Amino acid sequence: MMAKELFPEAQEIRKGRIRIETQKDKVGEIIKKLKDNSYEHFVMLSCVDWIKEGKFELVYQMWSYQYKEHVMISIKINRDGESMLSMRHLFPQIETYEREIHEMFGVNFIGNPNLKEFILEGWPHMPPMRKDFDTEKFVKDFYYKIPEVKEE
Amino acid sequence: MTIQKEFELFIGPNHPGATGNMSYHIWVEGDKVKKAETRVGYLHRGFEKLMEKRIWMQNVPLVCRICVPEPDVNEASYSMAVEDLMGWEIPERAKYIRTIILEMARISAHLLTVGGIAASLGIYTAAQWGIGDRDYLLDVFEQITGGRVYHIYIWPGGVRWDLPKNTKELLTKVLDYLESRLPLYDDLIMNNKVFVRRAADVGVVPKDKAVEWGVTGPNLRAAGYEYDVRKLEPYAAYDKIDFEIPHYPKLGEYEVLSEGSDIYTRTAIRMLEIQQSIKIIRQALKDMPEGDVLLKHPQWFAWKVPAGYAYSHVESSKGEFGYFVVSDGEKKPVRVHVRGPSYTHGINVMETIAPGLNVADFAPTAISLDVCPPDIER
Numbered sequence: 001m002m003a004k005e006l007f008p009e010a011q012e013i014r015k016g017r018i019r020i021e022t023q024k025d026k027v028g029e030i031i032k033k034l035k036d037n038s039y040e041h042f043v044m045l046s047c048v049d050w051i052k053e054g055k056f057e058l059v060y061q062m063w064s065y066q067y068k069e070h071v072m073i074s075i076k077i078n079r080d081g082e083s084m085l086s087m088r089h090l091f092p093q094i095e096t097y098e099r100e101i102h103e104m105f106g107v108n109f110i111g112n113p114n115l116k117e118f119i120l121e122g123w124p125h126m127p128p129m130r131k132d133f134d135t136e137k138f139v140k141d142f143y144y145k146i147p148e149v150k151e152e
Numbered sequence: 153m154t155i156q157k158e159f160e161l162f163i164g165p166n167h168p169g170a171t172g173n174m175s176y177h178i179w180v181e182g183d184k185v186k187k188a189e190t191r192v193g194y195l196h197r198g199f200e201k202l203m204e205k206r207i208w209m210q211n212v213p214l215v216c217r218i219c220v221p222e223p224d225v226n227e228a229s230y231s232m233a234v235e236d237l238m239g240w241e242i243p244e245r246a247k248y249i250r251t252i253i254l255e256m257a258r259i260s261a262h263l264l265t266v267g268g269i270a271a272s273l274g275i276y277t278a279a280q281w282g283i284g285d286r287d288y289l290l291d292v293f294e295q296i297t298g299g300r301v302y303h304i305y306i307w308p309g310g311v312r313w314d315l316p317k318n319t320k321e322l323l324t325k326v327l328d329y330l331e332s333r334l335p336l337y338d339d340l341i342m343n344n345k346v347f348v349r350r351a352a353d354v355g356v357v358p359k360d361k362a363v364e365w366g367v368t369g370p371n372l373r374a375a376g377y378e379y380d381v382r383k384l385e386p387y388a389a390y391d392k393i394d395f396e397i398p399h400y401p402k403l404g405e406y407e408v409l410s411e412g413s414d415i416y417t418r419t420a421i422r423m424l425e426i427q428q429s430i431k432i433i434r435q436a437l438k439d440m441p442e443g444d445v446l447l448k449h450p451q452w453f454a455w456k457v458p459a460g461y462a463y464s465h466v467e468s469s470k471g472e473f474g475y476f477v478v479s480d481g482e483k484k485p486v487r488v489h490v491r492g493p494s495y496t497h498g499i500n501v502m503e504t505i506a507p508g509l510n511v512a513d514f515a516p517t518a519i520s521l522d523v524c525p526p527d528i529e530r
Contacts, residue, residue, distance in 0.1 A: 014236065016385060017463060040363050043463075046476050046489040061463065061476065065363070065377075068384050070463055093366045093500045119193040119529045129201055 001037050002064075003071045010071070018071045024058075024084060030073055031060060031090050039064040039071060042090075045097035047105045051131040054079045056107055060087070077107070086112035104129035157181055163514060165194050171268065172220070174498065174525035176518065180511050188506035188514075190499045196529040203488040208234060208308070209452040211488070215475075216302045218490060218526050222261040224253050225468040226475075227306035230488070232387060232464035233477040234308040237457045240447055246310035248440040250388040252323070253305060254466070255429040255436075256293065259330065260286045261469035262422045262429075265522045269419050270341045272516040273350045278341050285333055288326045295322060309447035320437050327430050334426065342406055342423060351415035355505060355517030359412055365504070366496035369471025370421045371521055373399040375413035381467035392439065395432050398424035415513075415520040422522075425469075456483055470494060470522045492527025499528065 003018045004010050007030065010020045022030060031042075043061040050057060055076040062071045077084060086109040088095040098109040099118045106127040109115065117123075126133045164175030173194035179187040199218060203211045215230045216223035228250060235242065267282025290300045295316055297303035305312050341347050357367055362375040372379055380397045382390040398404065398421050400412040406420040449455075459481035465474035471493025478487040502518060509517060 013461060017461075019461060041368075042364075042366055043465075043472070043474060044476065044489065044491045044495075046487070048478050048487045050486075059461075059476070065379055065384065070465075072461060072463065091364060091366065092504070093496045096495065096499050117193075119196045121193055128198070131204075135198070135201060135205070 002067050003034060003037075003039065003069060006033060006037060016069050018069060020071065020073045022073060022075055024075045024077060027058075027060060027073060027075055028085065028087060028090070031062070031087060034062055034064075034071060034073075035090060037064075038066040039069075041065060042093060043070065045087075045094055045101065047101045047107065047129070049079070049105065049129070049131045050076070051079070056082075056105060058084060058101075058107070081108075083108040083110050085110050088112055103127065106130065158186060161511070163518070164191075167515065171519060171523055172525040174523070174528070176502070176506075176514070178506065178511070178514065183511045185506050185509045185511055185514055188503050190502060192498075192525055192529050195526050197526075199530045200488055200490065203485055205484065207453065207483050208455050208457055208485065211485070212307055213302075213304045215490075216304055218492070218530060219468070219473075219524050220301065220526065221264050221524065222257045222469050223302050224257040224306060225466050225473045226490075227304065228254060228388070229464050229466045229473050229475045230477075231306050231308040232466070233462040233475045234457060236462040236464055237460050237477065237479055238308070238449075239458075240309055240449070242310045242447060243444040244389075244441050245314075245443045246445045247389040248436045249311045249315060249445060250306055251390060251393065251436045252315075252433050252440075253296070253303070253311070254388060255432045256289050256323075258469045259426050259429045260289045262426050265469070265519070266337065266341065266419055266422050266426075269351075269415065269516060269520045270347065272519050273347055275341060275344065275347060278337065281333075281337070281340070285330060288329060292319070292322050292326055295319065307446065309449050310445050312446070314445045323433065323437065327433060330426070331430055334423070337423065338405075342420065348409065348416065350513070351419065351516065351520075352409040353411070353414050353416075354513050355415050355509065355520060356411065357413040357501060357505060357521075362413065365501050367471070367501060368493050368496075369467065369469070369522075370425060371413060371418055371471065371497060371501075373397065374417040374421045376400040381465055381472055385465070387464075387466060389436060389439075390432075393432055393435050395428050395435075398428065415516050418520045418522075422469075456481060457485070465491070468493060470524055470527075471497065473527070490527060490530050492524070492530070494523040494525065494527050497521040498523035498525065 039062040041063040046059040048057040060073040102115045161178045165173045175191045177189045215226040218226045263282040263286045267279040270278030294300045297305040359375045378399045401408045457479040462477045474491035476489040
């Protein structure tokens, strides 16, 4: 069955692109149902920072080779430390996407044991893909100043 | 004295098996690989963050830098996402030109990979040939776009300018030359007994897991699926062009030696795709209509892209290359997320199929998955 028949709330944003807005406790169920209905290619997991709303949007994206349709399952969680359950049991590559989002946005995925360093190494600062991380200010503070010498 | 059974090895960040700046950390026992971990981060330039700080048009010269061997897929995919949000339909001639450019890029990337796979098995001549023959295509790129490596030619709304008048002659000459070279590649690589023995049945991606693991492109087709974005969701002028999708077990002139998606089949698929790309370019050159190549759109400083979500994907030489773009109706994107094919091939797939490999087969397996690290870390 196609996504629109499975989920009445799904909206077609353009031809072959479906968007489902849902709550975080329903994501696992939706992905599983889509996977069983020939949406068998997990394309990617994205995170969008909506800083004005104070939310992170997680977008789980899947593709069906049979129906030639791309589905975006979208949920919003609070920016200040709300966690999400890991979905790595459904598709193994989700583990890496979660690892990256944990590093770049600071979202915690419960049940993912592999949230270790991915791209950044020894990064003590704010996760850099957050909108409030100011790249220019960081560069000026970090590289353009002569550090103060302290007595040993 | 205690005997250390396990030994740690670092493959890369500079190694024939690790293309570009990435590395694999592997644990071996004797000469068997026990465990592998992919290490990335040597090449992170923060493209996605930079894109949020720039206006839509300023991102075009940025995105091509995400993949060095085949930069045009980025420009095409990003432009298609912007066109999707804008609701633009590009001129017919621009579609054909995009097809030509994308196929030229595919051939040049495949030559590099096929040469690389052969080199990792000791046939160093192939790598020199691949790089040498690729250069003739880069010459044509230079004639058309002004750039050899990064072309910045495909723009939202079409292509930057029309093809120079002598393109057809130049390109036909190069294609004829490449076609005459392919039998020599076959003799050197595909019919080479050393290659066949080392490559067949090594580094297998199981067919029943390939789709679930997110394998795409030639690696998926080598496993036996006839899936290609050019056919599934035709972009540019692919819907008007007659071409085939080489896939296992239809390997044309090559012998079917294994169960699929091993190093040998993945190489064979790439060789067959070069033939198809030559065919596509010839057709596109023949059928290309006259007309405009760029939409007459507003001055690009003034672009405001309507709010919304868009995902556009193209078939790169490595697999599905996609751009997820979010706009809030302003002059700059809210978020651009790049889906590179290497993200799954280089990390999950490689880490899963590596245990059990002979350590000498590790590099050929890694390179035959055609991993391009910059699209992992963007």
